[in-house]
Amino acid sequence: MNKKEILKLAKGFRGRAKNCIRIARERVEKALQYSYRDRRNKKRDMRSLWIQRINAGTRQHGVNYGNFMHGLMKENIQLNRKVLSEISMHEPYSFKTLVDISRSAFPGNKNVVLPTRKVNVSSINV
Amino acid sequence: MAAQAAATTFNGNLKKALAGLRRIDLEGLRWRVFDAKGQVLGRLASQISTVIQGKDKPIYAPNRDDGDMCIVINAKDVCVTGRKLTDKVYYWHTGYIGHLKERTLKDQMAKDPTEVIRKAVLRMLPRNKLRDDRDRKLRIFADSEHPFGDRPLEPYVMPPRNVREMRPRARRAMIRAQKKAEEQEQGGSQRKGRKKEAKTEVAT
Numbered sequence: 001m002n003k004k005e006i007l008k009l010a011k012g013f014r015g016r017a018k019n020c021i022r023i024a025r026e027r028v029e030k031a032l033q034y035s036y037r038d039r040r041n042k043k044r045d046m047r048s049l050w051i052q053r054i055n056a057g058t059r060q061h062g063v064n065y066g067n068f069m070h071g072l073m074k075e076n077i078q079l080n081r082k083v084l085s086e087i088s089m090h091e092p093y094s095f096k097t098l099v100d101i102s103r104s105a106f107p108g109n110k111n112v113v114l115p116t117r118k119v120n121v122s123s124i125n126v
Numbered sequence: 127m128a129a130q131a132a133a134t135t136f137n138g139n140l141k142k143a144l145a146g147l148r149r150i151d152l153e154g155l156r157w158r159v160f161d162a163k164g165q166v167l168g169r170l171a172s173q174i175s176t177v178i179q180g181k182d183k184p185i186y187a188p189n190r191d192d193g194d195m196c197i198v199i200n201a202k203d204v205c206v207t208g209r210k211l212t213d214k215v216y217y218w219h220t221g222y223i224g225h226l227k228e229r230t231l232k233d234q235m236a237k238d239p240t241e242v243i244r245k246a247v248l249r250m251l252p253r254n255k256l257r258d259d260r261d262r263k264l265r266i267f268a269d270s271e272h273p274f275g276d277r278p279l280e281p282y283v284m285p286p287r288n289v290r291e292m293r294p295r296a297r298r299a300m301i302r303a304q305k306k307a308e309e310q311e312q313g314g315s316q317r318k319g320r321k322k323e324a325k326t327e328v329a330t
Contacts, residue, residue, distance in 0.1 A: 049188065057184035088184040 050085035057088030061099045063108055071102025143273055146262045155263075156194045157274065158282045162243065163200040165284065166207060171246035173284060174198065178260050179251065191256045191263075197274060198266040202239040206231065216245065240266040 003021050009031070010017060010024040017027040055065035063071075072079070077098070079087075088095045158177055162170055176182055180192035206214065214231040234242055243266050251257050265272070292300065 049186075052181065053184045053186055056182050056186055059182060060184075085184070 047081060050081040053085040054081060054088055057085075057092075057095055058099055061096060063099055063103055067106055067108040068099065068102045071104075071106035072098070074105040075101055077101070140273055143265055143267070150195070150259070150262060155192075157277045157279045158194050158196050159279050160196060160198045160282050161200055161270075162198050163203040165204055167204050167210075167242065167246055169287065170198075170204065170284070171243060171250055173282070174243075174247050174264070175250040177282070178247065178263055191259050193260060193263055196264050197272055197279070198240075198243055198264070199270045199272060200268075201243050201266050202235065202268045204239075204243060239268045 006021065006025055006028050007018075009028045012018065013024065013027055013031075015023075017023045051065060054068070058065055058068045079098075084095075084098070087098070160170065160174060174196055178193040178196055180186050180194070183192060186192065211232050212230060215228045216231070216234060217226060217228050219226050229237075231242065244261075244264065247264060248257070248261055251260055265274070
């Protein structure tokens with residue numbers, strides 16, 4: 001019966017939602033809606049996570065994510081972000097060569113200018 | 127623990143500094159030292175918050191807390207720009223009606239300079255369940271003594287910063303203030319009897 005299936009799907013829910021059919025029905029419907037939505041969101045979240053990991057990995061070598069990807073596109077290296085994040089986690093030396101390839105293809109524009117600037121020192125205790 | 131007790135020429139709140147260290151598992155973490163002397167408050171706090179979240183490691187995962195332990199020293203020498211020393215106000219509400227309390231940055235630095243950096247970093251962390259654990263990983267000290275001398279510490283090198291040019295009006299004001307300071311020094315180095323001559327110099 002539908003009731004049995006619903007209560008089976010409601011395992012692990014909080015409070016009465018796992019035991020009482022009227023509440024469980026609502027919660028299960030909502031859970032199924034969320035899971036539909038999140039099957040699509042998961043692809044976005046995973047890509048965002050790969051990008052964060054690649055960013056962290058490249059910044060360790062002094063290049064940020066944007067310049068890195070631009071360099072790879074210039075060199076026509078078609079590795080996707082998933083693979084690049086895996087490489088950055090588990091194969092650090094290979095990743096370093098990728099960063100060097102990207103840097104030679106597109107040197108980053110880091111104009112570091114440090115003029116002397118007046119900064120108010122909070123000298124209370126001094 | 128005995129080594130730590132020996133290494134403390136560090137008075138005051140040793141208990142606070144070591145509080146909750148046992149709760150932090152996974153001592154495969156590094157200990158990074160940030161020197162806040164001469165650093166701008168917000169920019170330093172943003173760097174600290176990236177390190178505390180573990181976002182500079184390629185093994186970052188948003189569901190677990192993998193950040194390094196951060197030690198900040200010289201917290202009383204942190205700088206702010208503009209008029210924030212007198213104009214930046216920390217507000218908090220006590221829960222009772224009408225009791226919105228406030229305190230300026232100057233008073234807060236006089237009272238407890240570590241709170242300034244702690245608030246800044248805490249407000250930059252994502253508001254989730256890991257926030258309290260990340261707060262526990264952050265240790266701030268007002269001067270340059272800290273009881274973690276026996277750990278393998280790594281100083282954090284701040285990334286180079288490109289400071290924008292001063293706006294013309296602010297630049298002119300700065301030049302005027304510099305000139306005034308120079309003339310005051312020259313006027314003070316002469317004797318008091320020659321005060322009138324110094325005044326005429328300043329006037330011209």
